[in-house]
Amino acid sequence: MSYQGFDGLLEVLVELRFVVVVEVFQRLPQNGIGHGFHLFNWQHVEGRYKSNASAYVDRLVKWITDGRITLEVCLTSNENTMPSLNIEDHPFKKMVQERVSVTIATDNRLISNTNMVLELSKAVRTFALTPRQLKEIV
Numbered sequence: 001m002s003y004q005g006f007d008g009l010l011e012v013l014v015e016l017r018f019v020v021v022v023e024v025f026q027r028l029p030q031n032g033i034g035h036g037f038h039l040f041n042w043q044h045v046e047g048r049y050k051s052n053a054s055a056y057v058d059r060l061v062k063w064i065t066d067g068r069i070t071l072e073v074c075l076t077s078n079e080n081t082m083p084s085l086n087i088e089d090h091p092f093k094k095m096v097q098e099r100v101s102v103t104i105a106t107d108n109r110l111i112s113n114t115n116m117v118l119e120l121s122k123a124v125r126t127f128a129l130t131p132r133q134l135k136e137i138v
Contacts (some may be wrong), residue, residue: 035078037090039061045057065099080111
């Protein structure tokens with residue numbers, strides 16, 4: 001896949017779906033991925049991997065975990081933008097259980113009316129994080 005600068009990459013990404021976007025990420029250097037909310041959601045897999053979506057998601061999670069690519073989780077932002085989300089069902093819990101590299105972030109402090117202390121407190125209270133888990137996240 002080739003593209004000419006940012007605009008070219010944007011055009012390519014607009015035409016692609018979840019699976020192929022992941023393939024683009026695999027070819028570009030990265031340290032982290034914002035949110036990662038749908039990481040475990042095999043229902044979003046389309047294209048040539050749809051017939052074996054669950055296995056594809058498993059390989060994707062393994063690739064992200066093995067590469068120590070950090071997902072920036074923004075709990076309050078997700079609550080604000082997904083009104084039907086029950087925070088206890090947030091995939092953050094599974095990310096921690098699967099040992100995915102995650103960190104807590106605020107996304108937009110002013111719009112979400114939050115800060116890092118509130119976000120970390122929410123994560124600890126909601127997901128009963130152990131001191132060791134909290135240390136790994138921070």
